[in-house]
Amino acid sequence: MVDDAAITALRALLGDRLSTGASDLALHGRSEGVFQDMPPDAVAYPCATGEVAAILRICAEHGVPVVGWGAGTSLEGHALAPRGGVTVDFSRMDRVLRVAQEDMYAVVQPGVTREALNTELRATGLFFPVDPGANASLGGMASTRASGTTAVRYGTMRANVLALEVVLADGRVIRTGSAAPKSSTGYDLTALFVGAEGTLGLITELTLRLQGQPEAISAATCAFPDMAAAVAAVTATIQSGIPMARIEFLDAAFAAIFNRQSNASLPEAPHLMVEFHGSARGVAEQAEAFGEIVAEAGGSDFRWALRAEDRAALWKMRHNAYYTARALYPGTDPLTTDVCVPISCLAQAVEETAAEIAASGIPGPILGHVGDGNFHALLMPRKGDRDDWARAKALAAAMAERALRLGGTVSGEHGIGMGKTGYMQAEHGAGWAVMSQVKRALDPNGILNPGKLLSGD
Amino acid sequence: MVDDAAITALRALLGDRLSTGASDLALHGRSEGVFQDMPPDAVAYPCATGEVAAILRICAEHGVPVVGWGAGTSLEGHALAPRGGVTVDFSRMDRVLRVAQEDMYAVVQPGVTREALNTELRATGLFFPVDPGANASLGGMASTRASGTTAVRYGTMRANVLALEVVLADGRVIRTGSAAPKSSTGYDLTALFVGAEGTLGLITELTLRLQGQPEAISAATCAFPDMAAAVAAVTATIQSGIPMARIEFLDAAFAAIFNRQSNASLPEAPHLMVEFHGSARGVAEQAEAFGEIVAEAGGSDFRWALRAEDRAALWKMRHNAYYTARALYPGTDPLTTDVCVPISCLAQAVEETAAEIAASGIPGPILGHVGDGNFHALLMPRKGDRDDWARAKALAAAMAERALRLGGTVSGEHGIGMGKTGYMQAEHGAGWAVMSQVKRALDPNGILNPGKLLSGD
Ligand SMILES: Cc1cc2nc3c(=O)[nH]c(=O)nc-3n(C[C@H](O)[C@H](O)[C@H](O)COP(=O)(O)OP(=O)(O)OC[C@H]3O[C@@H](n4cnc5c(N)ncnc54)[C@H](O)[C@@H]3O)c2cc1C
Ligand SMILES: Cc1cc2nc3c(=O)[nH]c(=O)nc-3n(C[C@H](O)[C@H](O)[C@H](O)COP(=O)(O)OP(=O)(O)OC[C@H]3O[C@@H](n4cnc5c(N)ncnc54)[C@H](O)[C@@H]3O)c2cc1C
Numbered sequence: 001m002v003d004d005a006a007i008t009a010l011r012a013l014l015g016d017r018l019s020t021g022a023s024d025l026a027l028h029g030r031s032e033g034v035f036q037d038m039p040p041d042a043v044a045y046p047c048a049t050g051e052v053a054a055i056l057r058i059c060a061e062h063g064v065p066v067v068g069w070g071a072g073t074s075l076e077g078h079a080l081a082p083r084g085g086v087t088v089d090f091s092r093m094d095r096v097l098r099v100a101q102e103d104m105y106a107v108v109q110p111g112v113t114r115e116a117l118n119t120e121l122r123a124t125g126l127f128f129p130v131d132p133g134a135n136a137s138l139g140g141m142a143s144t145r146a147s148g149t150t151a152v153r154y155g156t157m158r159a160n161v162l163a164l165e166v167v168l169a170d171g172r173v174i175r176t177g178s179a180a181p182k183s184s185t186g187y188d189l190t191a192l193f194v195g196a197e198g199t200l201g202l203i204t205e206l207t208l209r210l211q212g213q214p215e216a217i218s219a220a221t222c223a224f225p226d227m228a229a230a231v232a233a234v235t236a237t238i239q240s241g242i243p244m245a246r247i248e249f250l251d252a253a254f255a256a257i258f259n260r261q262s263n264a265s266l267p268e269a270p271h272l273m274v275e276f277h278g279s280a281r282g283v284a285e286q287a288e289a290f291g292e293i294v295a296e297a298g299g300s301d302f303r304w305a306l307r308a309e310d311r312a313a314l315w316k317m318r319h320n321a322y323y324t325a326r327a328l329y330p331g332t333d334p335l336t337t338d339v340c341v342p343i344s345c346l347a348q349a350v351e352e353t354a355a356e357i358a359a360s361g362i363p364g365p366i367l368g369h370v371g372d373g374n375f376h377a378l379l380m381p382r383k384g385d386r387d388d389w390a391r392a393k394a395l396a397a398a399m400a401e402r403a404l405r406l407g408g409t410v411s412g413e414h415g416i417g418m419g420k421t422g423y424m425q426a427e428h429g430a431g432w433a434v435m436s437q438v439k440r441a442l443d444p445n446g447i448l449n450p451g452k453l454l455s456g457d
Numbered sequence: 458m459v460d461d462a463a464i465t466a467l468r469a470l471l472g473d474r475l476s477t478g479a480s481d482l483a484l485h486g487r488s489e490g491v492f493q494d495m496p497p498d499a500v501a502y503p504c505a506t507g508e509v510a511a512i513l514r515i516c517a518e519h520g521v522p523v524v525g526w527g528a529g530t531s532l533e534g535h536a537l538a539p540r541g542g543v544t545v546d547f548s549r550m551d552r553v554l555r556v557a558q559e560d561m562y563a564v565v566q567p568g569v570t571r572e573a574l575n576t577e578l579r580a581t582g583l584f585f586p587v588d589p590g591a592n593a594s595l596g597g598m599a600s601t602r603a604s605g606t607t608a609v610r611y612g613t614m615r616a617n618v619l620a621l622e623v624v625l626a627d628g629r630v631i632r633t634g635s636a637a638p639k640s641s642t643g644y645d646l647t648a649l650f651v652g653a654e655g656t657l658g659l660i661t662e663l664t665l666r667l668q669g670q671p672e673a674i675s676a677a678t679c680a681f682p683d684m685a686a687a688v689a690a691v692t693a694t695i696q697s698g699i700p701m702a703r704i705e706f707l708d709a710a711f712a713a714i715f716n717r718q719s720n721a722s723l724p725e726a727p728h729l730m731v732e733f734h735g736s737a738r739g740v741a742e743q744a745e746a747f748g749e750i751v752a753e754a755g756g757s758d759f760r761w762a763l764r765a766e767d768r769a770a771l772w773k774m775r776h777n778a779y780y781t782a783r784a785l786y787p788g789t790d791p792l793t794t795d796v797c798v799p800i801s802c803l804a805q806a807v808e809e810t811a812a813e814i815a816a817s818g819i820p821g822p823i824l825g826h827v828g829d830g831n832f833h834a835l836l837m838p839r840k841g842d843r844d845d846w847a848r849a850k851a852l853a854a855a856m857a858e859r860a861l862r863l864g865g866t867v868s869g870e871h872g873i874g875m876g877k878t879g880y881m882q883a884e885h886g887a888g889w890a891v892m893s894q895v896k897r898a899l900d901p902n903g904i905l906n907p908g909k910l911l912s913g914d
Contacts, residue, residue, distance in 0.1 A: 182869055186910055212696075344557070371873065424643060
């Protein structure tokens with residue numbers, strides 16, 4: 001619980017923008033994941049970095065937990081408040097501060113969403129590539145080291161954050177990185193805060209690398225007789241060095257889901273969804289080379305989306321996959337998974353997963369950013385059915401353990417939050433304790449997002 | 458000084474591979490930079506991670522400073538031993554442990570040099586792109602976050618290290634990262650050790666991302682009427698999105714230097730040296746688009762290096778620029794500089810630098826990895842001439858301060874070592890103290906490479 005003095009001080013600072021209303025607390029106590037509700041004691045809506053610093057000074061003084069909140073779309077209970085405290089909601093820090101067109105970067109406040117940023121960039125010929133399915137905030141995306149369909153070409157948030165402004169647990173404000181394309185001046189603090197899930201500081205400003213709109217884009221879906229053939233085509237494509245902008249896998253179940261929701265009329269078979277970026281000639285050449293690989297792997301039924309609106313519809317369908325699947329399995333609660341393995345192990349990982357899911361009787365359509373070796377099964381146990389839940393959890397655990405056995409990772413992009421701390425020792429060994437050492441150095445009283453990512457705190 | 462008990466323990470561990478011979482100490486007390494000699498008390502030559510861990514346990518117990526040593530080519534006194542202690546020379550840990558061809562990574566010991574790795578990879582169709590001018594060790598390159606001519610396309614060591622094995626100050630061995638292409642599982646410890654200059658741990662194994670040999674490569678030099686025209690061509694090329702594999706600048710003085718040393722017969726004018734990677738058609742298209750930009754900027758005199766041996770000669774000439782320039786200015790000692798600015802400020806930064814150098818009377822040819830906004834003036838004060846030295850230092854300081862004013866960084870790739878700690882507060886503000894907090898958390902007694910990168914330690 002937060003003591004009254006802290007609330008009084010925060011209210012003096014923020015006025016109306018400190019909320020303790022029941023609905024607001026409830027809203028900030030929910031997650032997209034499978035976790036119980038864990039509301040904070042108050043929600044703060046800062047408008048500026050100085051306010052965030054003041055909030056942290058007050059919370060530090062009173063030992064109050066502080067949880068950052070972007071769009072609340074994270075999947076591992078990242079932004080829940082298991083120890084109460086103050087949730088700092090960045091929705092009022094939602095301005096694009098600067099677009100440096102020549103230098104191809106943008107400076108944004110953390111509450112700007114990826115879609116809002118790209119809308120703002122529309123006239124510039126530039127875009128920001130990282131695209132998780134949800135319309136997440138850029139502060140949240142940096143904090144989970146998010147990625148999406150285009151990471152195979154443009155990288156994850158790791159590669160696309162140039163610089164940050166961060167408020168530390170004691171209220172100090174620091175700037176990491178710079179607008180220069182590279183630097184060798186000391187520890188890479190930018191990379192330290194990217195993926196830290198709000199446990200080391202709150203991000204109040206981001207400098208993001210932008211990309212030029214390619215001269216030409218084309219996209220397509222193609223179908224495969226079986227999962228192995230589709231994955232073989234992915235592996236061959238990556239190894240051949242075709243600079244894919246997107247290469248996404250979906251299984252037959254997801255093809256069926258898309259058909260029912262989006263009138264897509266895809267063959268109910270495993271698919272790849274791909275996109276090529278480049279010059280007109282370059283795109284044509286890439287598509288041709290990819291076509292040869294697909295044919296060799298037994299794929300067929302290419303459907304091209306050449307007009308911008310057709311491509312937009314295609315990727316919208318892909319981005320909505322999670323919500324669509326939820327809607328089609330009423331009475332279930334989704335358990336998302338998120339493993340990532342070296343490309344050479346992708347076929348084995350996907351096929352063993354699919355076989356285990358089939359044997360379990362739990363619906364579990366599979367899709368993924370397979371160009372990075374990253375895939376998800378969306379497990380659909382029936383709400384409140386203990387046996388279903390036990391089986392779903394066992395499937396998820398088997399996926400994570402297999403990923404580690406194959407030299408991969410238990411999360412390609414969603415992160416750890418409260419959901420995956422149980423795998424951290426297995427994945428990182430003594431490295432996990434090193435993370436706690438870093439945490440204690442920067443947040444000795446453990447007020448920043450306690451109960452997440454780290455051990456026993 | 459190191460106490461006798463420590464030396465005895467180290468000798469028991471390493472036998473002959475602990476050296477206290479005068480010539481060995483002298484060799485490890487010198488640097489490529491402008492620093493006084495600072496030899497260690499002993500040099501250790503471990504063969505395996507376990508030995509490195511044992512060395513660190515002994516040194517931790519006795520409070521002995523430990524300095525990592527790769528190839529000793531760093532330019533800011535990084536590997537000197539200002540407090541004595543034990544230098545750990547990784548030259549006997551020089552094996553390529555694994556080349557995972559399908560997954561396009563290699564696992565190497567830290568003493569493998571970049572040239573040795575690429576020689577080993579020759580038959581695989583893969584290569585490791587990062588190429589500082591010197592034949593540096595991969596452990597040293599990771600530790601300085603090195604880059605080179607190809608970073609504009611393939612990134613610096615930041616982007617090319619997938620995973621590490623690191624021995625911490627207390628002898629614990631950790632593994633960071635994995636062979637998966639991406640991960641969101643906690644703090645990015647890999648990025649923390651890359652660029653840490655051996656102050657947080659000793660790297661004993663690296664997993665490095667490899668690239669496929671492009672189907673086609675072509676390279677060229679072209680001349681420009683003046684520096685402004687050359688830099689304008691760079692800016693236009695980067696902004697046009699041509700995926701340059703290399704785009705290097707050299708001024709008229711360097712063109713003259715190359716002519717004298719390599720019979721290059723370049724016009725004595727500012728030049729760009731470029732390389733294109735891709736499919737045969739793609740390379741042709743890139744070259745054509747680049748040609749148009751060059752023509753528009755007033756450039757001319759294209760000389761193509763189409764045969765592999767001609768390209769190798771071209772880049773060898775570039776890589777040897779530092780040694781060549783040294784040889785041509787006998788009686789001088791080079792003071793290297795290494796600023797990096799946003800591309801839009803590159804012209805201003807280069808021109809103001811050139812004007813100041815011209816006014817100073819000190820020779821200072823300029824070249825750089827300008828696709829990244831990174832350039833060097835090689836200042837050539839006469840040995841022992843105080844006035845020359847004062848002017849050279851003032852020029853270097855003006856470059857660094859200008860880079861900061863323009864939103865850039867005081868080191869694009871060489872790092873901080875002992876030479877640039879004086880700029881850290883100006884560049885990082887309170888962030889520099891945060892680096893010290895991280896340092897104290899991982900190395901509370903400050904035994905790892907003391908006197909480098911951080912403040913007052
Ligand atoms: C339908 C759907 C599809 C998805 N697809 C993808 C996908 O393809 N790829 C992917 O990576 N993820 C995906 N996700 C997960 C989610 O979108 C990402 O994790 C995203 O990065 C979360 O951003 P957010 O703004 O919602 O953050 P939140 O959920 O609000 O917060 C996430 C974490 O960041 C912290 N945080 C938020 N803002 C800040 C700040 N300013 N400073 C410090 N810490 C902060 C929070 O405390 C929390 O720990 C998907 C989710 C859904 C619901
Ligand atoms: C002619 C010339 C051209 C150059 N061109 C470039 C260039 O284009 N780009 C560029 O980035 N640099 C360049 N440099 C600088 C230099 O090559 C780089 O800094 C390189 O990364 C140093 O590697 P090294 O193996 O020589 O490391 P060293 O000089 O031996 O050590 C560098 C630092 O790393 C630490 N270290 C070494 N090995 C380890 C380890 N295994 N674990 C932990 N710490 C370790 C050392 O303690 C020291 O702090 C150039 C240097 C010269 C002489």
